[in-house]
Amino acid sequence: MATLQDAFVVLMFYSPFKVTLTVCIALAAWRASPFAQAADIGGTTITSNTTLADGDTWDAGNLGINNGAVVNVPNGATLHFVPANNRNLTSNSTGTLQIDAGGVFSHATATSGDNLVVSGAVAILNNGTYEFASGGDLQLQNTGSSFTNSGLILKSSGSLSGSNDPSYIFPASASSGGTFSNTGNITVNAGHLNIAGGSSTAGTFTTTTGGTLSFTGRWTELTAVTDTSAGGSIIISNENPAATTGGVFTAAAATTILKVSGSGLQLGSTAYTAVTLDLNGNTLRNDGLLRLAASTSTTTVQGAGSFENGSAGTFQLTAGTLALAGGDLTNNGLMAFTSGTTTINGTASVINSATGTITLNSSGTLKADTAVINNGQMSISGTSGLSGSVAVTNSAMGTLSLSGGTLTLSGNNLVNNGTAEYSQVDGNVTITGSGRFINNSTFNHSYGGANDNLIITSSATFENNGTFNFKDRGDLQTTGNGLFENHGLVVKSVAGADASYIFRDATGAVPAFVAAAGSELRSNAGVLHVAVGGTSDAAAIWTADGGQLGIAGQWTGTIAGSSANGGQVRVSTSSNGGVASDLLVGVGGLILKISGDGMFWDQSVINTQGHALTNEGTFTVKGAGTKTLSGGGEFVNALGATYTHLEGTITFADGTILRNQGSFLIPTGASATGYAGTGSFINDSSGAVSWTGGAIAVAAPAEFHNQGTLDIAGAATHTLSGDGVFANDAAGTTNWNDSSTISISTGATYTNNGTFNVENAFNRLFTGDGTFVNNGTLNHNVTNDSADNMGWSGAGQFINNGLFAFNDNNDYQMENGTTFTNAATGTVRVNTTSSDQAQFFSFSAVAGVGTFDNQGTVEVLGGNFRLTTSLAGTFDDNVLVQNDSGGTLTGGTWKADSTTTGTASIDLQPFGASSGIYTIGQAAIVELTGASATLVQLSSLNQIDGGLYVNQKTFTPGGLLSVGSTGTLGGNGTVSGDILVNGAILPGAALGSAVGMLSINGSISFNSNSQITFQLSAPLGVENSVFVPAQTRALIDALPDQDPTTQHDSLDVSGALELTSLMTIHVTDLGVTYAYGQYFDLLDFATLGGITSQIEADAILDLPDIGSLSWDTSLFVSKGIIFVVPEPSRGLLLLLGGAVMILRRRKPRV
Known part of the structure; x- marks a missing residue:
């Protein structure tokens, strides 16, 4: 039985002039019939609204839709587009191909001719599903053509037989053709779908494994929610359908919006390594999620206009290159570099606006080969990096935040x-x-x-x-x-x-x-x-x-x-x-x-490492913390600088030196100022140390040296402790300027090798059980009689090896068991014009007395020196070590010289008020020079076992004066009284070292082993006979009595001079150039006893060797004169027959 389709074909042949109308009517009637079956709509033209049936195909030819007709693919129906060649969808007016909700247009071509070309003013309205079931394409060729998706565009398959992927939806060219509009969904489950232009204002874009959805061409808006969670990718690619659209994503509207959220929109991929965004004089703005993710891909932004990441947009850069060859990229939203290396280059800049945020985090690296400028917020965290050739800049308006992680700057x-x-x-x-x-x-x-x-x-x-x-x-x-x-x-x-x-x-x-x-x-x-x-x-x-x-x-x-x-x-x-x-x-x-x-x-180590650390400002050492100065170099406080050692100990190491050339202050601190370890403090010649209070502790082997000026002042106690060296060196000057106390602790020693001055009108004391050693000069300079005491209260000792100078009538107070030791090399000197005493004393009101031990020299050049006892008033009886309590001055050198000031006295009250010294002991020396020079207690002297030298004055002993076998009586003054000598007579000043005459106003007797020493500096005169020595003798003998002054020593005895043949008279040469006729008057006396002959005289005389000349002693017994004669020849001696005894040198008899 013939079908309606058969009748349709017959009608076509029967009425060619009525084909269109007839076919349309018949097709419409057939479609409306309950007996309708699937048909191929290819090769037809539809002029009225038509609904297709499920299973219809489009294969045989083109399809025309005219007269505004609408061709529907209804719910539940599928139209299969399966031609062997490209097919056109045409219209001579307008037409619509509409895929209803539930309907499917299956684009399933299997040959290379797989294009559906919309060549007329036809609108494709998809409310259902437009399926690309192969590699087929949809071209919107006609300017009036359009594809509007409100449903689903589905790419379900890639290439199919000869239909090759990708599938395209594209216009005729970059500047002509139809339009694509989307408010629906697009899903790519397989293969690649490229849409080359249009607009999308809504919808969901989905891909699954193996699927790619890409966009190129001219777009006015691209808005969607994307989902690539099941795989695939949604990208902007460089696809160029039919080689007509340019392969460029172009901003087609004045403001072209990219609002792709969800999984976002990716620029390029590993398959699309060269992507281009053309600004086209417009603004391309991302309000969604835009991603640059493919490491091998380069996205080039070209053309005038601007590229913006909007305030709601996220631009995620994980890899690849962004080449800015057109307008600047302005970020108003979030621009995130999250992983991989992203390169930004080109001629334009990246500008993060005031509302924008740039994040560089995770493992992202930004390689900036063009300017990246942040005017908003830029956050860097995680493991991130910056590289490239152009600096990334946070502008004056921007905020740059760094959070936990690592930022690698690779040359940028x-x-x-x-x-x-x-x-x-x-x-x-x-x-x-x-x-x-x-x-x-x-x-x-x-x-x-x-x-x-x-x-x-x-x-x-x-x-x-x-x-x-x-x-x-x-x-x-x-x-x-x-x-x-x-x-x-x-x-x-x-x-x-x-x-x-x-x-x-x-x-x-x-x-x-x-x-x-x-x-x-x-x-x-x-x-x-x-x-x-x-x-x-x-x-x-x-x-x-x-x-x-x-x-x-x-x-x-x-x-x-x-x-x-x-x-x-x-x-x-x-x-x-x-x-x-x-x-x-x-x-x-x-x-x-x-x-x-x-x-x-305040603590820790300063290690000089062998170099110099110099303070030119203000430096303070404080606190009790450990402070170590090490390294073997120097810490120098320079001239003009101030160094304050307030408290705490500096421990030296490696021989390091703390050197002061400026101002060094030691005030009272919370703890001692200390020095310890191996090293030294040195105050240089230009340096000034001011010790105003507190304690200095120097622990061996540390040393403290002053070679400049050290001032001690401050109404406080200055304590020195420790067993290290604390020294005022030879070039140093120390000034004790006020009433402050210097306390020297047990085991501590304050050593003065330079000059130590006691200044200003204050009483002051040393205290403690330590030691002060003066090897230099200590000047007691105070001139105020009411405040001129210095001294020591305590068990400590003052050891003087140098000069201790009372430069006025100053006093030294000794209390509580202290000892002042004037050592063998030391001198205690008083030099003042005052009549008041310069004294060593102890107040009776203070417990404990002091001890004075003179092993050196006490020298009074003016004024009065006194060692006090209760005889002087409200004083205790100080101890004099050189007082044996039996009247013997056992030691020390005691000098009084009044020649300059007119007054010089030594008052040793431990012996008594005005007498008490009966013996000058073997180790003691007394020298009195000048008419007013006196040692008060010598008025009772009767025994010399040490030394007594009387110069330019008359001394009267307390009776017969005996010079013991160890004693010496000398000088160039006068002793009034009789003398018995078992020791030595040494005429001449300066302890007999100078030439002078010793006068005895009385008699003097010499016992066995006694001696006289005369020094010859020049002859008293010359009497030279041209004939024989006997005539020279006669000339000298005829001279009147002459006393030598500066020529040579002599002994002048007003009474009897008793010599003995068992004594020795030493004559020493001080540098005389001898000549014939020179004579020397050694002895003057009223009478001479003990020897009577020339031979006896020769036996006791010890004369110097005078070379080719000889000594003539023929006048010695009668006048105490010796003179010089030529040495006679042997024949002359025989001729003279020995009338004149000539001696070259006589040795003393034993």
């Missing part, structure tokens, strides 16, 4: 011109690589927690030209070859719960910080501890204004600045085992120049 710079911060997030921030972080504005380190270190490592550099602000307890650490260059301000403005450290490690020996000219390090609150090695320019500033600024590590250059308002630039402990506490001096040395309150050292 990150520049902050706005506000940068270490975010308040726990986690160290590391900047590594070879580039620079350049801060030109403000960097706030705002976090303090368990992990709060900003770490500069590898070869990275942090260059600070602005302000680096520690606003909590966070730290800055350098490792590797990391470097911090400060050209601006580093400040700690908030104390935080702990110190902030700029550090490297526990030693800080590697230079990693540069304090450049014009820079400043400042602490306004809390503690900023700079514990990394570095260099500091002389024009750099270090300021502690309210906060503490510590310095440690190895430094060179100059640390200059100030401390104020309780702040301290200081050397101190870091209180952290991983952070350096010690200050190391680098090659070239280090200068400290801190003004205001100065620089402080």
Whole structure:
């Protein structure tokens, strides 16, 4: 039976002029019939609304829809597009192919001719499913053509037989053809669907494994929610359907919106490595999620206009290249570099606006080969990187935040011109690589927690030209070859719960910080501890204004600045085992120049490392903490600088020297000022030490040396303790300026090798059980009689090996068992015109007396010296070691010389008021020079076992004066009384060393083994006979009595002179040039006994050898004269027959 389809064919042949109308009517009637079956609509033209049946196909030819007709693929129906060649959808007016909800258009061509070409003004409206079941394409060729998807576009298969993937929805060209509009969904489960232009204002785009949805061409908007969770990709590609659309994604509207959310929209892929966005003079704005993710892909933005990431947009960059060859990329939303390396290059810039955020985190790296400028918020965290050839810049309007992680600067710079911060997030921030972080504005380190270190490592550099602000307890650490260059301000403005450290490690020996000219390090609150090695320019500033600024590590250059308002630039402990506490001096040395309150050292080590550390400002040592000065170099307090050792001990090591050339202050502190270890303090010649109070403890082997000026003042006790050397050196001057007390503790010794001056009208005392050793000169210069006491109260001792000078009628008070020892080399000298005594005394009101031990010389050149007892008034009986309590002055040298001042007395009251010395002991010497020179207690003297020298005065002993076998009586004065000599007579001043005449106003007798010594400096005269010596003798004998003065020594006895043949008369030569006829008058006497002959005289005379001349002693017995004659020849001697005895030299008899 014939079918309706058969009738349809017959009608076509029967009425060719009525084909169209007939076919349409018949087709419509058939479709309406309950007996309708699947049909091929190809090769037909539909002019009225038509609903297709399920299973209909389009195969045989083109399809025309005219007269505004609508051809429906109804719910439940599928239209199979399966031609062997391309097919056109045409219209001579307008028409619509509508896929209803539930309907399916299956684009399932299996040959290479797989295009559905919409060549007329036909609209495809998809409310159902438009399925690409092969690699077929949909071309909107006619300008009036369109494809509007409100349903589902499904790509279910890739290539099918000859139908090759991708599938395209595309216009005729980049500038002509139909339009694609979407508000529906697009799903690609297999293969690749490319839509080359149009607009999408809504919908969901989905891909699954193996599926790709891509976009190229001209777009006015691309909005959708994407889902690639099951695999596949949704991208902008460079697909160029039919090689007519250009393969470029072009912004076709004035503002072209990309609002692809969900899984977002990716630029390019590993398969599409060259993607282009053409701004086309418009604005291309992303309000969704835009991703640059393929490492091998380059997306080029070209054309005039702007590329924006909108305020709601996210531009996620994980890999690949973004080439900005057109307008700038402006980010108003979120631009996130999250993983991989993203390269941005070209001629345009990336500008993050005030509302925008750029994040660089996870493992993302930005390779910037064009400008990237942040005017908004830029956050860097995780393991991220910056590389490229153009700096990334945070502008004056921008905020740059660093959070926990590592930022690698691979040769590129990150520049902050706005506000940068270490975010308040726990986690160290590391900047590594070879580039620079350049801060030109403000960097706030705002976090303090368990992990709060900003770490500069590898070869990275942090260059600070602005302000680096520690606003909590966070730290800055350098490792590797990391470097911090400060050209601006580093400040700690908030104390935080702990110190902030700029550090490297526990030693800080590697230079990693540069304090450049014009820079400043400042602490306004809390503690900023700079514990990394570095260099500091002389024009750099270090300021502690309210906060503490510590310095440690190895430094060179100059640390200059100030401390104020309780702040301290200081050397101190870091209180952290991983952070350096010690200050190391680098090659070239280090200068400290801190003004205001100065620089402080309260603990830790200063290691000079063999170099010089110089203070040119104000430096204070304080606190009880351990302070070690080591390294074998020198710490020099320069001329004009001030060094205050307030308290605490400096322990020297390695022979290091603390040298003062300026002002060195030792005030009263909370603890002793101490020095210990192997090293020395040296006050140079230009230095001035002011000890105003407190204690100095010097522990061996440490030494304290003053070679300049040391002033002791302050109404306080100055305590010296320890067993180390404390010395005023030979070139040093110490001034004790007021009533302060110097307490020298047990075991301590204060040694003066230079000049020690006691100045100003104050009484003052040494106390303690230690020792003061004077090897130089101590000047007691006080002239005020009511306040001129110095002395010692306590068991300590004063040992004088040098000169102790009373330069007025000053006193030395001895209390509580003290001892003053004038040692063998020492001199106690009084030189004043005052009639008051310069005395050693002890007040009776004070318990305990003192001891005076003179083993050296007490010398009075003017005034009165007294060693007091109760005889002088309200005094105790001081002990004189040289008083044996039996009337013997047992030791010491005692000199009184009144020749200059007219008065010189020595009053040793322990012997008595006006007498009491009967014997000058074997170890004692008394020399009285000048008419008023006296030793008061010598008026009872009758025995000399030591030495008595009387010069230019007359001395009257207390009866017969015996000179013992060990005694010496000498001088160039007069002794009034009879003398018995068992010892020596030594005429001449200066203890007999000078030439002079000793006169005896009485008789003198010499016993066996006694001796006289005469010194010859010149002859008394010359009498030269041209004939024979006998005539010379006669001439000399005829001379009147002559007394030598300066020519040679002589002994003048007013009474009897009793010699003995068992004595010796020594005649010594002081440099006479001898000549014939010279004579020397050695003895003058009223009578001579004991010897009577020439032979006896020759036997006791010990004469000097005078070469070719001879001594003639023929006048010695009669007149005490010897003279010089020629040595006679043997024949002449025989001729004279021995009439004249000639001696060349006589030896004493034994």
